[in-house]
Amino acid sequence: MAPYRNLEEYNIEITNEVKDHFAKIMDDLGEDVTREGLLKTPERAAKAMLFLTQGYKQDAEEILKGAMFAEKYDDMVIIKDIELYSLCEHHMLPFFGKAHVAYIPNGHIVGLSKIPRVVDVFARRLQVQERLTHDILECINSTLKPKGVAVVIEASHMCMMMRGVQKQNSVTTTSGFRGQFEKIETRNEFLKLISADLS
Ligand SMILES: Nc1nc2c(ncn2[C@@H]2O[C@H](COP(=O)(O)OP(=O)(O)OP(=O)(O)O)[C@@H](O)[C@H]2O)c(=O)[nH]1
Numbered sequence: 001m002a003p004y005r006n007l008e009e010y011n012i013e014i015t016n017e018v019k020d021h022f023a024k025i026m027d028d029l030g031e032d033v034t035r036e037g038l039l040k041t042p043e044r045a046a047k048a049m050l051f052l053t054q055g056y057k058q059d060a061e062e063i064l065k066g067a068m069f070a071e072k073y074d075d076m077v078i079i080k081d082i083e084l085y086s087l088c089e090h091h092m093l094p095f096f097g098k099a100h101v102a103y104i105p106n107g108h109i110v111g112l113s114k115i116p117r118v119v120d121v122f123a124r125r126l127q128v129q130e131r132l133t134h135d136i137l138e139c140i141n142s143t144l145k146p147k148g149v150a151v152v153i154e155a156s157h158m159c160m161m162m163r164g165v166q167k168q169n170s171v172t173t174t175s176g177f178r179g180q181f182e183k184i185e186t187r188n189e190f191l192k193l194i195s196a197d198l199s
C-alpha cells in the first residue's frame, strides 16, 4: 500500500458511515443539520477526521526502509522543529507543536524527509504525547538500527486550553533517548543544538 493516500482513495463506505455519525452528533448537539450552511459539513468533518487519523493505515517502517543508504558518516544527524499535529486520545482534541529528532548512523543514513514522514504517521492517530514520542523513537531505533536515537516533543494541548483547566501557555515536553544518547555528554550536545539559534 502506498504510504500516503489521497482523499479520493478513501473507502467510500467508511467515509459515509463516519459522515452519518457526524450528522447524528450535530443533531444531538442541537444543530439543524438540514440548514444550508451545514449540508456538506458531516462529509467534510468525516474526511477531515479520516485525514487526521490516516496514520493507522500507514507503515512507518516501510517509509524508512524505502530510503536507507549505506554511508560512513557516524556523527549526529538532527532534524529539529518538525511541526506536528495530533489528536489526544482522551478528548479527541488537537495537540500540536514541534518534534526534534536525532540519530547517530551505524553504517546507514536515511533520507531526511522520511523522519518528518514518520512523525506524521504516528501523530495522525489518537495519541498521548508520551506514546507518540516512544513510537517515533522505537521505530527509528528498530528499523535504522543507529548507534543512538533521540526524540523531544514540545506540544500544546487544546483540551487544556479550550476547556478543562484552560491554561493557554503551558507547554508539555516529552523525550526519549536510546543508545549513545543515554550518555549525558551526547544527550547534552543534542539538547544544546536543538535550543541553539544558528541563524
Ligand atoms: N499524560 C497525558 N495526558 C494527556 C494527554 N492529552 C490529554 N491528557 C490528559 O488526560 C487527562 C484525562 O483526565 P480525565 O480526568 O479522565 O478527563 P477530564 O475530566 O476531561 O480532565 P480535565 O482535562 O482535567 O478536565 C487530562 O488530565 C488531560 O490533560 C497526553 O498526551 N498525555
Ligand SMILES: [Zn+2]
Binding pocket: 088, 089, 090, 091, 092, 093, 157, 159, 160
Ligand atoms: Zn485531551
